Amino acid sequence: MSARTAADIAVGEDLLHVDDISLSFGGVKAIQNISFNIVKGEIRAIIGPNGAGKTSMLNVINGFYHPQEGTITFLGEERRKMRPYRAASQGISRTFQNVALFTGMSTLDNIMAGRSLKMHRNFFWQMFRYGPALNEEIEHRRAVEEIIDFLEIEHIRKTPVGQLPYGLQKRVELGRALAAEPSLLLLDEPMAGMNLEEKEDMSRFVIDVNQQFGTTIALIEHDMGVVMDLADRIVVMDYGKKIADGMPKDVQSDQNVIDAYLGVAH
Amino acid sequence: MFYREAGQYKTSYKADQAIFPIFQDRMAIVFYLLVAFVAIPYFGSDFFITSMMIPFLIFSLAAIGLNILVGYTGQISLGTGAFMGVGAYACYKMTSIFPDVNIIILIISSGIFSAAVGMIFGLPSLRIKGFYLVVTTLAAQFFLEWCFIRVPWLYNYNDSGAIEVPQREALGVIVTGASATPTTRYLIVLAIVVAMTWVASNIIHGRIGRSWMMIRDMDIAAELMGIRPLYAKLSAFAVSSFYCGVAGAMMVFFWLGAAEVESFDVNHSFLILFMVVIGGLGSLVGSFLGAAFIWILPVILRAIPDTIGLDINAATVEHINFMIIGGLIIFFLIVEPHGLARLWALAKQKLRVWPFPY
Amino acid sequence: MDLLFNIFVSPFIEMVTMPDFLLQVLWEGFVSGTLYALIALGFVLIFKASGVFNFAQGIMVVFAALTLVGFHAAGLPAYVSLVLALAVMGFLAWGVERVVLRHLVNQPDLILFMATIGLSYFLIGFGELIFGGEPKSMITEQLGLPTGSTTIEIFDGIVILQHLDIAAAAIAAILVAGLALFFSKTRIGRALRAVADDHQAALSVGISLNQIWAIVWFAAGIVALATGIMWGARSDVSFALQIVALKALPVLILGGFTSVPGAIIGGLIIGFGEKLFEVYWGGLLGGGVEGWFAYVIALIFLLFRPQGLFGEKIIERV
Numbered sequence: 041m042s043a044r045t046a047a048d049i050a051v052g053e054d055l056l057h058v059d060d061i062s063l064s065f066g067g068v069k070a071i072q073n074i075s076f077n078i079v080k081g082e083i084r085a086i087i088g089p090n091g092a093g094k095t096s097m098l099n100v101i102n103g104f105y106h107p108q109e110g111t112i113t114f115l116g117e118e119r120r121k122m123r124p125y126r127a128a129s130q131g132i133s134r135t136f137q138n139v140a141l142f143t144g145m146s147t148l149d150n151i152m153a154g155r156s157l158k159m160h161r162n163f164f165w166q167m168f169r170y171g172p173a174l175n176e177e178i179e180h181r182r183a184v185e186e187i188i189d190f191l192e193i194e195h196i197r198k199t200p201v202g203q204l205p206y207g208l209q210k211r212v213e214l215g216r217a218l219a220a221e222p223s224l225l226l227l228d229e230p231m232a233g234m235n236l237e238e239k240e241d242m243s244r245f246v247i248d249v250n251q252q253f254g255t256t257i258a259l260i261e262h263d264m265g266v267v268m269d270l271a272d273r274i275v276v277m278d279y280g281k282k283i284a285d286g287m288p289k290d291v292q293s294d295q296n297v298i299d300a301y302l303g304v305a306h
Numbered sequence: 307m308f309y310r311e312a313g314q315y316k317t318s319y320k321a322d323q324a325i326f327p328i329f330q331d332r333m334a335i336v337f338y339l340l341v342a343f344v345a346i347p348y349f350g351s352d353f354f355i356t357s358m359m360i361p362f363l364i365f366s367l368a369a370i371g372l373n374i375l376v377g378y379t380g381q382i383s384l385g386t387g388a389f390m391g392v393g394a395y396a397c398y399k400m401t402s403i404f405p406d407v408n409i410i411i412l413i414i415s416s417g418i419f420s421a422a423v424g425m426i427f428g429l430p431s432l433r434i435k436g437f438y439l440v441v442t443t444l445a446a447q448f449f450l451e452w453c454f455i456r457v458p459w460l461y462n463y464n465d466s467g468a469i470e471v472p473q474r475e476a477l478g479v480i481v482t483g484a485s486a487t488p489t490t491r492y493l494i495v496l497a498i499v500v501a502m503t504w505v506a507s508n509i510i511h512g513r514i515g516r517s518w519m520m521i522r523d524m525d526i527a528a529e530l531m532g533i534r535p536l537y538a539k540l541s542a543f544a545v546s547s548f549y550c551g552v553a554g555a556m557m558v559f560f561w562l563g564a565a566e567v568e569s570f571d572v573n574h575s576f577l578i579l580f581m582v583v584i585g586g587l588g589s590l591v592g593s594f595l596g597a598a599f600i601w602i603l604p605v606i607l608r609a610i611p612d613t614i615g616l617d618i619n620a621a622t623v624e625h626i627n628f629m630i631i632g633g634l635i636i637f638f639l640i641v642e643p644h645g646l647a648r649l650w651a652l653a654k655q656k657l658r659v660w661p662f663p664y
Numbered sequence: 665m666d667l668l669f670n671i672f673v674s675p676f677i678e679m680v681t682m683p684d685f686l687l688q689v690l691w692e693g694f695v696s697g698t699l700y701a702l703i704a705l706g707f708v709l710i711f712k713a714s715g716v717f718n719f720a721q722g723i724m725v726v727f728a729a730l731t732l733v734g735f736h737a738a739g740l741p742a743y744v745s746l747v748l749a750l751a752v753m754g755f756l757a758w759g760v761e762r763v764v765l766r767h768l769v770n771q772p773d774l775i776l777f778m779a780t781i782g783l784s785y786f787l788i789g790f791g792e793l794i795f796g797g798e799p800k801s802m803i804t805e806q807l808g809l810p811t812g813s814t815t816i817e818i819f820d821g822i823v824i825l826q827h828l829d830i831a832a833a834a835i836a837a838i839l840v841a842g843l844a845l846f847f848s849k850t851r852i853g854r855a856l857r858a859v860a861d862d863h864q865a866a867l868s869v870g871i872s873l874n875q876i877w878a879i880v881w882f883a884a885g886i887v888a889l890a891t892g893i894m895w896g897a898r899s900d901v902s903f904a905l906q907i908v909a910l911k912a913l914p915v916l917i918l919g920g921f922t923s924v925p926g927a928i929i930g931g932l933i934i935g936f937g938e939k940l941f942e943v944y945w946g947g948l949l950g951g952g953v954e955g956w957f958a959y960v961i962a963l964i965f966l967l968f969r970p971q972g973l974f975g976e977k978i979i980e981r982v
Contacts, residue, residue, distance in 0.1 A: 102530055104530065123529070123534075124526075124530045125529055125532045125533060125534050127530075128529075128530060128532030129532050133530075133531070134530060140524045140526065140527040142519060142522075142523035142524055143523050143524075144522065144523050144588065145520075145523065152516060153516050153519075153520050153528075153531060154531055156513065156516065156517060156520070157531070159513040161512075161513065163514065163541075166509050166512040166513060166514050167505045167508055168508060169325075169508035169511065173513075174320070174323075176513075177323055177512060178318075178319045181319040181322075181323055182319060185319070216531070
């Protein structure tokens with residue numbers, strides 16, 4: 041396990057900072073006044089019971105939902121509203137709770153798709169698939185092959201992703217997110233619905249990504265064992281509010297958290 | 307037995323990223339091209355070339371155009387007929403404004419006009435999805451049809467309201483008008499279709515094609531991967547309409563010789579959509595197979611009563627034709643919703659492992 | 665300047681100075697709106713229950729009317745023909761469920777949509793083969809529908825109301841009320857709403873999808889027959905009607921694909937809007953704008969309210 045201590049985090053530089061975010065749909069308040077930060081290089085977990093607003097929080101971070109109040113500061117740049125592709129071009133990339141792969145395309149194409157932002161050859165060269173366009177295609181193929189290698193999915197390179205089992209689809213999705221070489225990687229329940237072995241594999245990949253590439257990761261996960269092992273720090277949400285924030289061992293013993301998970305007599 | 311890829315090792319990503327990575331496939335393409343460019347003009351009868359091959363190729367091109375929109379980008383359109391019309395009328399106008407410019411350049415440039423019109427009517431697709439988009443493309447269809455009737459400038463104020471193809475030469479050969487030989491027209495159509503199919507295939511296999519498919523498969527995820535829906539959708543509308551426009555211009559200039567608004571009505575939009583669906587959504591080969599099926603089948607069906615000596619009047623045959631096509635569409639959708647292209651791929655797969663089942 | 669005057673001022677002056685003519689135009693709009701609404705109603709029924717966008721609804725209208733006229737032409741009394749035509753529509757519903765829908769469960773919407781286009785091609789060919797392609801007149805009098813007209817004197821002018829149109833509006837109202845009652849009060853109606861909500865959940869509580877689909881297609885067939893009679897009585901029964909039937913699409917856009925009241929209100933908006941625009945503004949554009957006006961209204965409307973008139977705001981989730 042990574043040996044980041046409270047002291048490391050304290051001196052770390054903020055990568056992302058969300059400040060007093062509130063989001064509602066009609067009368068439903070999905071997120072209420074949430075603030076937290078993500079420090080460069082850490083693994084930050086967001087946990088909470090179902091319907092606590094965790095996925096909405098990720099959606100806010102990458103620009104898919106626009107919060108009614110609050111600001112987000114990413115890499116020192118403050119923003120209120122932006123389209124998802126802007127967030128992507130700033131270096132935020134993500135996976136989804138319900139696998140959202142491009143089902144009609146092969147594994148290779150899916151991961152190539154993740155590199156869309158890095159490819160720039162114009163329409164003219166694309167038309168003839170010649171010169172710069174072809175070179176670019178091949179150069180990125182090389183990068184994609186490295187990711188395929190890293191995630192150990194060589195054997196399904198050319199399989200349409202729709203035909204893959206769930207665990208592999210999740211892995212391809214991680215590969216697609218990695219292909220963008222993000223500075224912040226958002227993982228929405230990367231281990232949901234997996235068996236123990238698949239969870240172990242996935243945990244290993246998450247740690248490897250964090251350590252080898254130095255990618256900062258924010259993840260949502262329900263498996264407490266996994267979260268406690270992986271995360272450097274944890275935000276706990278319940279009914280759209282932040283109820284705890286801190287190192288795993290502090291969160292674990294927090295009375296509010298215990299109440300939220302086990303229920304409390306009113 | 308001959309269709310084996312064993313032993314063909316790729317030693318570079320370039321070889322593996324090629325559009326036809328298998329040697330036999332490349333040979334097959336060469337073979338088809340030889341047949342199309344040499345055998346058919348040499349052996350084909352005028353009837354075969356004029357009534358089957360030329361319309362088949364033109365519809366294939368239109369089907370590729372629509373397939374880019376429906377099959378690759380996932381945006382349903384019922385305005386194909388009208389976009390073809392824009393190409394045809396634009397080409398007609400240009401022949402009267404620039405009588406000295408080579409007709410083939412004019413045909414290709416007429417696609418630019420339909421691409422522009424297509425982009426305008428594609429704008430709503432940024433907010434509207436699925437069947438709602440059918441309505442906006444129908445708006446394009448009926449509005450443009452109306453323009454073709456009510457804007458007499460488009461058909462040079464002819465009393466007939468029709469556009470008639472003037473005679474034009476290219477490289478000293480008469481290529482359009484009544485005196486152009488079927489073979490000449492066929493070869494020009496073939497060359498344009500082959501070139502444009504090659505370009506389409508390049509675009510689809512590259513970055514832009516991937517961005518279309520991303521929008522088709524999961525538009526939200528595509529946007530979160532940095533695809534701008536505006537660019538992806540509008541470029542699909544533009545390229546698609548460009549293809550349809552060129553097909554429309556060729557339809558009038560190399561096949562029909564004259565046309566009025568009926569040649570571009572909503573039934574043509576349906577016809578092309580059938581070709582795309584029957585052939586296979588998201589497949590270039592499918593566009594050709596679909597066009598062949600939908601166009602050539604009725605020609606054969608019409609010929610059957612004569613050949614076997616049955617005396618049925620033409621109208622009845624036409625009605626039975628409708629029934630058979632309607633029935634076959636349903637049949638195909640039930641048996642193989644992915645179209646002829648999937649059957650083609652399956653056949654190739656079987657051939658690859660033959661004589662073993664797997 | 666002249667142009668602006670012609671667009672923004674003179675039509676309204678015309679409306680105010682000739683109110684009787686305006687009333688007549690509104691009445692015409694109301695009548696064609698009713699017919700659009702009826703076609704849209706057929707779409708809505710099927711879309712609600714099976715999620716199929718039934719492109720063949722327009723053809724079903726023609727086909728139903730042709731069958732009715734065809735039976736009568738074969739020498740049967742009008743009412744017997746009516747019953748037989750209903751039976752044919754029932755058989756068609758059963759056949760469609762048996763041959764088409766049952767095999768296409770769980771296919772993408774586009775495939776089902778294409779299948780209904782295939783169905784309409786089949787029905788066009790079949791109808792023309794049996795009944796011939798030439799337009800026919802509806803057996804209006806034999807069915808006991810009123811003919812003739814009432815002239816109302818109003819605003820120093822006259823407004824002519826065809827009795828047939830009044831009857832059409834009344835029949836449409838009765839039909840809608842009957843369907844509403846059927847779907848809210850009966851067991852089958854409840855099952856249908858369950859299917860509309862969630863196919864699999866409905867299956868799991870023992871509702872037969874196949875049966876529901878056949879019933880819904882039959883209901884749509886009844887609506888089609890009624891529409892066919894009304895429409896046929898005003899003009900002729902011919903396949904040209906299928907293009908007009910496409911106008912149900914913009915109606916559905918306005919009203920929403922699943923709302924019966926929406927279909928009616930949408931139909932009326934399109935009917936009124938189209939007639940007013942054609943009469944007062946169409947001349948500026950050279951006439952014939954009825955062909956596309958409905959679609960353009962729907963298009964503009966969609967840009968501002970993509971969810972339709974009665975739809976809830978769409979929240980996208982990932």
